[in-house]
Amino acid sequence: MIQLNLPFVHDESSLKDYFERVTGKPVFLTLTSNSTRILSLRLKGEGIYVRLQRIFLEAGNEVIEEIAHFLRNGRGNTPLVRKFLSEMTNYICKRYQKSAGIKIQGSNYNLQDIYDRINIEYFGGRLTCPITWGAKSPRRFVKRRTLGSYSRHADTIRINPILDRKSVPGYVLGFIVYHEMLHAELGIERKDGRRTVHSKEFRRRERLFSHYHKAMSWEKRNL
Numbered sequence: 590m591i592q593l594n595l596p597f598v599h600d601e602s603s604l605k606d607y608f609e610r611v612t613g614k615p616v617f618l619t620l621t622s623n624s625t626r627i628l629s630l631r632l633k634g635e636g637i638y639v640r641l642q643r644i645f646l647e648a649g650n651e652v653i654e655e656i657a658h659f660l661r662n663g664r665g666n667t668p669l670v671r672k673f674l675s676e677m678t679n680y681i682c683k684r685y686q687k688s689a690g691i692k693i694q695g696s697n698y699n700l701q702d703i704y705d706r707i708n709i710e711y712f713g714g715r716l717t718c719p720i721t722w723g724a725k726s727p728r729r730f731v732k733r734r735t736l737g738s739y740s741r742h743a744d745t746i747r748i749n750p751i752l753d754r755k756s757v758p759g760y761v762l763g764f765i766v767y768h769e770m771l772h773a774e775l776g777i778e779r780k781d782g783r784r785t786v787h788s789k790e791f792r793r794r795e796r797l798f799s800h801y802h803k804a805m806s807w808e809k810r811n812l
Contacts, residue, residue: 619638
């Protein structure tokens, strides 16, 4: 195994050199600020084209080593990467909350706890966008489409505070959070010049939520 000899705070050049030593192939590294595509690789000829979120410049050596071996093998488990992302997500969210007035603690539910659990279970810890309770509305009734929203411009998920009630099951709130996280992950699909928010892939993945049918049934009965 090639030993990693890098400072704790890396730079693009040192990462590229190390990845090339481990993989034995030319590596074309691009650092991004993309909050949904954390790590991707593409093989082209003899080279490996890697897109890596800038957050990994602050990762420990063991995390970078795990990424390098993932690139070399083209697959594999990455528990250290997921742990690092989870820790950094909490850090980023707390920092963002202080500057942007993000509210995660409701009267009955903490959105960050729900978000973190879903992020690990369904998204491999990839998502980094903040989540917050939205502003309270004087309206008594709410349509389903307003229960949650994702703003790509602000890169923020907002959940309607009408869901912060003891009468609302946790799996229902979890599904709404998951639904908006899918929007953050998949974005808007463009086909034949038309924009599709709920694509076939979106609907397929939406049904992967463990309590999908139960949550949909509850919403139809109660909202």
